Amino acid sequence: MKKLINRPEDVVREALQGMAGAHADLLQVHFDPHFIRRADAPVPGKAALVSGGGSGHEPLHGGFVGPGMLDAAVPGAVFTSPTPDQILAATQAVAGAAGVLHIVKNYTGDVLNFEMAADLARTEGITVEAVIMDDDVAVQDSLYTAGRRGTGATVVAEKIAGAAAEQGRPLAAVAELCRRVNARGRSMGMALTSCTVPQAGKPTFELPGNEMEIGVGIHGEPGRSRVPLGTAAEITAMLAGPVLDDLPFKAGDPVLAFVNGLGGTPLLELYIVYRELARLCAGRGLTIVRSLVGTYMTSLEMAGCSITLVKMDEEMISLWDAPVRTPALRWGL
Amino acid sequence: MKKLINRPEDVVREALQGMAGAHADLLQVHFDPHFIRRADAPVPGKAALVSGGGSGHEPLHGGFVGPGMLDAAVPGAVFTSPTPDQILAATQAVAGAAGVLHIVKNYTGDVLNFEMAADLARTEGITVEAVIMDDDVAVQDSLYTAGRRGTGATVVAEKIAGAAAEQGRPLAAVAELCRRVNARGRSMGMALTSCTVPQAGKPTFELPGNEMEIGVGIHGEPGRSRVPLGTAAEITAMLAGPVLDDLPFKAGDPVLAFVNGLGGTPLLELYIVYRELARLCAGRGLTIVRSLVGTYMTSLEMAGCSITLVKMDEEMISLWDAPVRTPALRWGL
Numbered sequence: 001m002k003k004l005i006n007r008p009e010d011v012v013r014e015a016l017q018g019m020a021g022a023h024a025d026l027l028q029v030h031f032d033p034h035f036i037r038r039a040d041a042p043v044p045g046k047a048a049l050v051s052g053g054g055s056g057h058e059p060l061h062g063g064f065v066g067p068g069m070l071d072a073a074v075p076g077a078v079f080t081s082p083t084p085d086q087i088l089a090a091t092q093a094v095a096g097a098a099g100v101l102h103i104v105k106n107y108t109g110d111v112l113n114f115e116m117a118a119d120l121a122r123t124e125g126i127t128v129e130a131v132i133m134d135d136d137v138a139v140q141d142s143l144y145t146a147g148r149r150g151t152g153a154t155v156v157a158e159k160i161a162g163a164a165a166e167q168g169r170p171l172a173a174v175a176e177l178c179r180r181v182n183a184r185g186r187s188m189g190m191a192l193t194s195c196t197v198p199q200a201g202k203p204t205f206e207l208p209g210n211e212m213e214i215g216v217g218i219h220g221e222p223g224r225s226r227v228p229l230g231t232a233a234e235i236t237a238m239l240a241g242p243v244l245d246d247l248p249f250k251a252g253d254p255v256l257a258f259v260n261g262l263g264g265t266p267l268l269e270l271y272i273v274y275r276e277l278a279r280l281c282a283g284r285g286l287t288i289v290r291s292l293v294g295t296y297m298t299s300l301e302m303a304g305c306s307i308t309l310v311k312m313d314e315e316m317i318s319l320w321d322a323p324v325r326t327p328a329l330r331w332g333l
Numbered sequence: 334m335k336k337l338i339n340r341p342e343d344v345v346r347e348a349l350q351g352m353a354g355a356h357a358d359l360l361q362v363h364f365d366p367h368f369i370r371r372a373d374a375p376v377p378g379k380a381a382l383v384s385g386g387g388s389g390h391e392p393l394h395g396g397f398v399g400p401g402m403l404d405a406a407v408p409g410a411v412f413t414s415p416t417p418d419q420i421l422a423a424t425q426a427v428a429g430a431a432g433v434l435h436i437v438k439n440y441t442g443d444v445l446n447f448e449m450a451a452d453l454a455r456t457e458g459i460t461v462e463a464v465i466m467d468d469d470v471a472v473q474d475s476l477y478t479a480g481r482r483g484t485g486a487t488v489v490a491e492k493i494a495g496a497a498a499e500q501g502r503p504l505a506a507v508a509e510l511c512r513r514v515n516a517r518g519r520s521m522g523m524a525l526t527s528c529t530v531p532q533a534g535k536p537t538f539e540l541p542g543n544e545m546e547i548g549v550g551i552h553g554e555p556g557r558s559r560v561p562l563g564t565a566a567e568i569t570a571m572l573a574g575p576v577l578d579d580l581p582f583k584a585g586d587p588v589l590a591f592v593n594g595l596g597g598t599p600l601l602e603l604y605i606v607y608r609e610l611a612r613l614c615a616g617r618g619l620t621i622v623r624s625l626v627g628t629y630m631t632s633l634e635m636a637g638c639s640i641t642l643v644k645m646d647e648e649m650i651s652l653w654d655a656p657v658r659t660p661a662l663r664w665g666l
Contacts, residue, residue, distance in 0.1 A: 002525040004602035006564045018604030058600040192335040263599040267391040269337035271351030
């Protein structure tokens with residue numbers, strides 16, 4: 001196992017310590033239980049956004065904490081749901097009178113633990129709404145999931161809902177926008193290589209040198225098919241086809257196109273995938289009105305990518321463009 | 334070779350096409366010869382910054398084109414210097430009366446070709462100054478270099494000099510700031526794995542599963558030593574020691590600390606390295622006044638990292654903080 005780490009059991013804590021040091025102007029990290037919060041939270045009158053999930057997907061979610069996006073993020077152990085006490089502590093830390101939105105990717109442990117934390121928070125008088133993200137079209141049920149998995153649309157939802165909250169919109173309106181992104185967003189990913197969980201010490205799955213996994217999950221869960229290696233054009237078509245057909249996206253739709261690296265794939269390759277995706281979208285008559293190309297939701301050092309398309313409207317575009325200042329996504333501030 | 338590409342010979346062109354599509358609001362890409370320019374260049378009255386080098390180091394340099402940083406970037410073939418005609422065309426495209434600064438990493442081909450382009454530009458009446466970056470303390474001479482290699486401090490120099498140019502400072506002052514960053518910046522990198530140049534199709538070097546290369550170059554050039562794998566603490570000490578001793582950095586120095594991923598290393602690990610680097614800096618009495626942690630100067634999909642320290646002053650800090658809007662580095666705009 002070749003990793004820049006010390007003891008495998010210290011990976012999450014030490015990465016959080018590094019993050020706290022590198023972004024001390026913006027974030028505070030609370031340890032035991034672990035959560036990352038906006039330094040200035042709770043922001044009076046603002047609905048607070050809390051997300052979280054297993055670690056190993058950085059910059060998601062801690063890299064999206066800051067003005068215009070999340071108020072807190074709750075990192076579990078690597079590929080392991082955060083505990084209810086972590087989520088509760090984060091919720092308490094950022095909650096104000098305007099209430100809290102939990103943004104939860106659809107993995108069984110995440111959903112259960114966020115539900116439990118929400119129930120506990122409500123007994124303390126905190127208003128909590130939750131939105132479950134399930135945008136991954138690859139498989140219906142999966143290793144850790146009943147129903148579809150939550151993936152790339154979560155980044156878009158956190159940006160758009162975060163902007164709405166920053167503008168002072170009420171909790172219900174912020175939650176509706178988050179649900180709207182999920183309803184109009186579809187994703188699919190693929191792996192060229194496996195990843196290695198530090199405490200496991202060996203690859204999560206074996207993938208021969210001439211094969212790839214289409215529809216892979218962000219924890220290395222099996223996808224739709226294991227097939228021979230293809231070109232970027234072939235791979236992008238294998239991902240974009242199911243995504244485009246699912247909503248379905250139609251000619252004339254304005255879309256946000258998001259090409260995401262899974263951790264071990266360089267930007268050079270992601271731009272090639274974006275080129276293919278743009279051609280496929282143009283071929284269906286879609287208009288790409290906004291784009292995002294980079295490494296935002298990872299599976300440790302996995303080589304591969306995911307694509308996400310979200311059907312946008314004017315309100316969503318305006319909220320996407322709104323100022324944001326987080327470690328991983330920043331503009332206008 | 335597992336890569337998200339089509340034909341190896343089309344990698345650079347297709348990635349540039351993807352980049353052009355993804356950042357059409359900000360950049361224009363010119364093909365044959367290839368260069369990336371600010372959509373609004375030449376900016377009247379502004380000294381123009383042009384950098385470049387082989388492709389395979391993305392987001393460097395094309396990802397740093399935009400207001401507050403570069404006016405143009407010139408991408409060569411993968412790990413190959415851009416040609417004089419490319420550099421000349423980029424220089425002509427962005428040159429105004431205030432002249433042009435060439436920011437050149439110290440690799441023999443880059444230096445020669447930028448010099449030749451500068452000479453040609455001068456015959457056309459364009460004022461050109463050049464700054465050679467040579468911040469890598471690992472080795473004195475190298476596979477492609479007479480003297481030290483140019484690495485991470487280049488990113489810092491492009492940001493600080495770019496901000497100075499955006500404020501309308503004259504070419505000589507902008508060049509002086511770039512030289513100041515180089516004079517006060519030191520870097521060193523290490524590799525856990527090799528990278529594979531697409532047209533070569535096999536790893537640039539072989540590195541056994543239990544070894545790492547300390548002092549590696551960004552094209553996979555040999556470093557100082559090949560040693561058994563170590564912890565993040567040990568590795569960071571092996572990089573930071575030579576960096577700290579070289580300037581030398583002294584107690585009380587305000588520094589910018591930059592932890593850079595080489596392409597295949599996830600952010601989770603880079604934050605662990607940052608934690609170690611911050612501890613080492615504190616141990617020497619340095620004050621980290623600004624930091625940057627992420628993947629900014631890569632060697633394709635190489636796993637590993639580099640660290641860069643730059644001794645800052647108030648003027649440099651203010652220019653670092655100035656607004657910037659590029660694909661890869663953005664704040665305030």
